[in-house]
Amino acid sequence: MSELLDAVLRCLLVLGAFLTLPLLVGQMEHKAMAHMQSRVGPMAAGGFHGWAQLVADGIKFAQKESITPAAADRRVFELAPAVALVPYLVALLAIPLGPFFGQGNLIGQDLDLGLFFVLAAMSVGVLGTLMGGLGSGNKYSYLGALRVAAQLMSYELPMVLAAASVAMAAGTLSLIGIADAWEPWWLLLQLPGLVVFFVAGLAELQRPPFDAPVADAELVMGPLTEYGGMRFAMFLLAEYAGIVVLAALTTVLFLGGWAGPWSDQLGWIWTLLKVVAVSFLVIWARVAYPRLREDQVNVLAWKVLVPVALAQITLTTVVVVA
Template sequence: MLDILLHFAAILLLFLLLPLIVGQTEHKVMAHMQSRLGPMYAGGFHGWAQLIADGVKFAQKEDIIPAGADRRVFMIAPGVALVPYLVVLIVIPLDDGFVGVDLDVGLFFALAVMGVGVLGSIMAGWASANKFSVLGGMRSAAQLMSYELPLVLAASSVAMAAGTLSIPGIVEAWQWWWLPWQAIGAVVFFVAGLAELRRPPFDMPIAESEIIMGPMTEYTGMRFALFMLAEYVGIVVLSLLTTVLFLGGWQGPLLPGWLWTLVKVGALSFVVIWLRVSYPRLREDQLQRLAWVGLVPLALVQLALTGVVKVLSL
């Protein structure tokens, strides 16, 4: 019993630290890519404690609820946005045998629970009694419906190749020669995941130059901080899922398995940050066209290719 508790404690500690590391890395990487210093004093060397200082600042801010808001829905929306991503981490393995729960349908569980996280944004937009928030919530709903299909189709392709819906089982079945013929599915999955997270260039639901902060416009203090934390946890979850489904998870030479997983997750998180800095925000029509004209056909092509490879390998 003690071993199980220590196991879960180690997983929880690791997955609580990773989003904070990604958040701090984003601040510093964006600063260097855009040739600006940014905050450099918190904590001393290179402003390493700036994210902690931001957390303290949010904790000190007043928690304001608009007079016309649906108070109950307004208050629970940040939790609905954050908790599903934390639940998903239970079924994602960090190493061989290092997983919270190995479900037989772990992949479908992860994808289903990830979709719930977007509901927090929709709830926040509807409950805020603000036209900009409502518009942001509507955009979140449209984006979820558009990009959930290619996300699921791409994940189904690798599950078909592995012959199992267990995420550790997929990693164990994964082979290096999968990289070229599952590449289309990997790109579709990663891009669709970014869109579901509403990360730039898919941040139309927020679009601060148009609708202020979208669903988060009326939020302050720790409730706003929870939305920000949900975004960083979402980046970690997306990077972990892409790693275990398409990049072999813990498999790799020389290094320990858990370290290979973290290296791959770190590389994918850097790509997420790089895309934010490098590409402008898509228009709403461009965003929908990319999903239905671009990603969905590509995901279907990947499914067909996987079927052909499976038949030929029998």
């Protein structure tokens, strides 16, 4: 009975984190972009530092009507937002936060194949956007969906190769095992893999500068063109949840997870701080770099990231064998 209660408590904690962290990342994006681009609106809503911007956005989405186009495949169109959102909740179950005041590691479920599980869940989340584009019955949505498929195929390979390099160095696919095996010198050894993994993660999430699938100047809103109301809000929440999962996985694989002073008691705080820092880099990339053309997106994957990832695996192999 106690094991069941423990499992339920862990699931509730993961659910609470899932419902909280993406919203905090969304709020951080509003504020960071407002500072970087001198935007007035997000800094004024509600008074002090624009605290009510997130509330106003939620009310706006709740008031809008969700319409299903006559030409759409109704089941696929209506299911797509959930398919885009739920896999990131599932992925968070297997990502450890670290020791919590000496009471063991905060994690929904420790899996021996945790790395493989999280990468697979992230790929399924991208399929939700693909379903939305193909099921909308709109030519702009269809073209956006084709771009989503192209990016998924192009960037899944370098992302998996970069993650495999870390797993080889640690000798395990368990995320807790990888974080425990991490050494500070790994940051230098795995630095090319870190860059490849982070860039590939941005592309899979269709975050700028890899947002060609939703290029407003060309495709209106790409796969999301026909969505409105809470369905559109679910896609936005899925995007922010994806940022949290990407940042958390980057932290565990490349940044030592909960490594830091007093990590036996406060390791979860170090993990959260690193997740916030990586999430800020995702937001900064949106502000700092212009959107890449679709051909540039695929050239970067196949001619730059894949060779670098293969070189990283070769280097890791030499170091492990030696």
